[in-house]
Amino acid sequence: MDQIKCECGHANPVGTMLCESCGRPLELEIKGEASFPDMRYEGMARRSQTYSRTIIDRIWNYFSSVKVAIGIIVIILVASAIGTVFPQQQYIPVPVPTEPDVARFYTETYGKLGTIYYTLGFHNMYSSWWYVTLLVALGTSLVICSLDRVIPLYKALSKPRVNQHKSFLKGQKFYGEAELPAETDSAALVEAASAALRKKGYRIFQNDQAMMAEKGRFSRWGPYINHIGLIIFLLGVLLRNVPGFYLDEFVWVREGQTIAIPDTPYYVKNVQYHTEYWKEEEMAQELDLKGGAVVKSYQTDAILYLNKNADLPGANPDLVEIKSGPIIVNHPMEHEGLALYQTGVQEMQLGALNFVLVDKKAGNKEIGPIKLDLYNVPAEQQVADGVKVRVLDYFPDFVMGKDGKPATQTNLPKNPMFALEVVSEADNASEKLVYLSGSIITEKDDSRYTLEIKMPDLIDISGLMVRKDKAVPLIYFGSFIFMIGVAMGFFWQHRRIWLQFHGTRVMLAGHTNKNWYGLKQEAGAMIEQAKLPIAIEDKSKA
Amino acid sequence: MQLVQLSDWLLDIAFVLYVLASIVFVVAMTGKNWAGRDPKQHELKYGRIAYWLALIGFIAQTGYVIFRWIAGGHSPTSNMFEFMAFLDYCIILAYLIIYRIYKLTVIGAFVLPLGVIMLAYSYVFPKEITPLIPALQSYWLHIHVTTAALGEGILAVGFAAGLMYLVRTVPQEAATKSTRWLEIVLAVVMMLVGFIGMESTFSRLDHKTVFELPKEQLNFQGEMEKMKVEYTLPAIVAPEGSKIIQAGPMTPLFTAPSWMEGKDAARKLNTMIWSVISGLVLYGGLRLILRKRLGAAMQPAVKDIDPELIDEISYRAISIGYPVFTLGALIFAMIWAEEAWGRFWGWDPKEVWALIVWLFYSAYLHLRLSRGWIGAKSAWMSVIGFVIILITLVVVNLVIAGLHSYAGV
Ligand code: HEM
Secondary structure, eight states, rough: OOEEOTSOOOOEEETTOOOOOOOOOOSSSSOSSSSOOOOOTTTTOOOOHOOOOOOOOOOHHHOOOOOHHHHHHHHHHHHHHTTTSSOOOOOOOSSSSSHHHHHHHHHHHHHHHHHHHHTTTTTGGGHHHHHHHHHHHHHHHHHHHHHHHHHHHHHHHHHHOOSOHHHHHHHEHHHEEEOOOOOOOOHHHHHHHHHHHHTTTTTTEEEEEEEEEEEEEGGGHHHHHHHHHHHHHHHHHHHSSSSTTTTEEEEEEETEEEEOTSSSEEEEEEEEEEEEEEEEGSSSOOOOOHHHHEEEEEEEEEEEEEEEETTTTTTOOOOOEEEEEEEEEBBEEEEEEEEOOOOOOOOEEEEEEEEEEGGGTEEEEEEEEEEEEEOOOOOOEEEEETTEEEEEETOOOOEEEETTEEEEESSSOOOOOEEEEETTTTTTTTEEEETTEEEEEESSSSSEEEEEEEEEEEEEEEEEEEETTTTTTHHHHHHHHHHHHHHHHHHSEEEEEEEHHHHHHHEEEEESSSOOOHHHHHHHHHHEEEEEEEOOOEEEEO | OOOHHHHHHHHHHHHHHHHHHHHHHHHHGGGGGSOOOOOOHHHHHHHHHHHEEEEEEHHHHHHHHHHHHHHHHHSSSSHHHHHHHHHHHHHHHHHHHHHHHHOHHHHHHHHHHHHHHHHHHHOOOOOOOOOOOGGGOOOOHHHHHHHHHHHHHHHHHHHHHHHHHHHHSOSSSOOOOOHHHHHHHHHHHHHHHHHHEEEEEEEEHHHOEEEEEEEEEOOOOOOEHHHHHHEOOOOOOOOOOOEEOOOSSSOSSEOOTTOOOOOTTHHHHHHHHHHHHHHHHHHHHHHHHHHHHHHHHHHHHHSOOOOOHHHHHHHHHHHHHHHHHHIIIHHHHHHHHHHHHSSSSOOHHHHHHHHHHHHHHHHHHHHHSSSOOOHHHHHHHHHHHHHHHHIIIIIIHHHHHHHTTTOOO
């Protein structure tokens, strides 16, 4: 193994900039402060600074460079900003069912720029392969740069050197030296200086000719801890792509309905839905709402069931109630990581049609009520003694097909059409009727029966989002670690002060990674208390 | 009702005190060399007065926050007016903290005028306490928005110190790229002032121009009616295809380009044009009076301040603001988003811009820590960083509509 020998006799690994033993700068002449080695790892060798032979070395060096990291960060920043110029596809305010609709939306709304935006794929910026690649590159860089630096840093921090080489001290931004009167007791001065700094919370390492005071060493780990937090965070984000870690479903449930939640063994029932508005007396100030109202809450009272037969294919569901209660915006219903969110509503939708059967031949006598539940159509119902109504045909969303036959567009009862048969058991006769768009069409002109239309039942349909995200705890954990790291790094600072006697000369130097002001204040107070005759020269190198 | 009144008064008092504090701070810095004065004594004396004015203003604003919170039943951070006033509160708070550490009078001379501008800006928006819509009814509203605002407030102090650094160090003997950019930054500040001045003057004058758009919209009575747009400022730009139904003080000179979408696009463009014009007029006027670059005019007031110390203050503010911002604007935001929408991140424009601010300051920190970007480079970064925050607050809230846009202005 190659080694570099220092004047003091210590053998250092290749790449070392400051001797591990005495702190003298290796392999370079100290000309001015500008060429003094970086203090960050006390000049310890780093892999990336040492090898560059193989491809692996090159990749390693590339990703461990902070310059490259900043480049990646800036590219992500710019790309993210471009992604907000026009709305992303998911936020387009009008329905765009097909790809050509999407293209047309951007062209028609934003003109030429919109076309370019769409063509370049910026309308799906954040899930594009290259954006994801950038995030992965950032993650790689984080891992490699941390590995590259963590051991040198450990070495640097675990071996505090009391006796630094003169040139090390002179190289510091914060430095001063002075001639002492011949009879000065250096041990006593060291003692006085130590005492002053100890009071400020410094740890003291000393012998009778030299002292090093240090505090906040742990804060140097801040960057590594915060980067580990980021790595955990990014891992969490990637994990969501693993099947089973992330579930995202949406169900419409009408009042009274119980439906299965796709991809889960659960069922949900919408017991009741309602929207509440702020009342005037609840408001702090009178507002001119121009006839509108402010919504106070959207709420679905729901019951969550578990299907015990979920694992048995073909078996009828066996539902047990697990949880019941309200689902409100900001207050999802949660059960074992599954959460149901109040996200949408269709209010006052047709639920059932109501009629009264009328006998025209008996002087428009009302025979009895008929209810046609649009979601659960009864095949036959008894209207009165001896009179039945049968449903022959039902089209929830009626259209006349191209072939001249009636058809339905969707399964939703937007435009219900019924063909009914009234059967009178007494005289064994029957008559057909059709209901469509608020009117009744009878089979014959002089028919005996007709229907009188009553208020339909209106129901609310809740839109519930169902989410499960097992990666979330990991993501929070990563964020938490990041915050700890950043707080360590920024709210504490690593400060060191060296005091050395060389014959009749005394030298004082200080180093900190941040907050020079604080260091100067503390060193200044120490100089005063220990009555050191040193004037600090303020080298503006920073 | 009385509480609301009281809180409004307290805010007005705070505003007046901040204006006074700004003036006294400027006197403290510029009056040092007036005849027959000991510069140190002068700065100390006036600096102390200004500091106390700011502190009392801050206490008044604390009262505003508390009373409005009680009156509204929620933290005063739920619409644009409340948020801007709260951000201002955080800027002053951050100033008081940084001042306690460094005891430098000049910090106030830069931060308090910024505080005045931000508070004046908040007055442009409707001040009513509106009841919370369901999406905002969460204690995370308080936690997330207040922490994010505090982070932004501290970063704003980093900006003020960065600007101070540039004013102190950019050589003014000859025109250079640096002097030009510094003048541009100052001119942009003037535009913000111009905007506030125009907006508050014209909203009192009631010289509205009303346009009718060719598009229709459902009104609250459930009928279709033509969309209308109201301009407070005189109209330079008319919406495309519109008809004036109430004439204002000016006939529009041209119509907005057709690619500008949205009902209010033309009005926003109109406001932007007025801000630029009034800012340039203010800037030009000042230059005519001073007969030199604004940077050159300000420099003597700060010439005896150690630039390295200002550099460190700017960095310190950013390194304190960065964690707070991360916590408030990203982490708490993610937790809330998870609770409200079932996803911790959805690439909503507002979220993306918080990420951009964060990425930018991350780049700043790496450049500074590992690439030795200190002094002027670092100061420019701190200025750009705050510009990005302003874009996030102003442009994104008002122009790019998203889930977060609670600003109906
Ligand atoms: C978005 C991604 C990143 C964020 C948010 C971030 C955040 C930070 C922060 C806040 C600091 C300062 C910590 C302190 O001084 O206490 C820091 C320092 C640092 N970061 Fe990053 N970082 C990111 C990515 C990277 C990458 C990819 C690299 C790899 C080259 C890197 C290398 C460094 C280095 C070398 C330091 C200085 C450490 C020291 O002063 O000892 N960072 N980072």
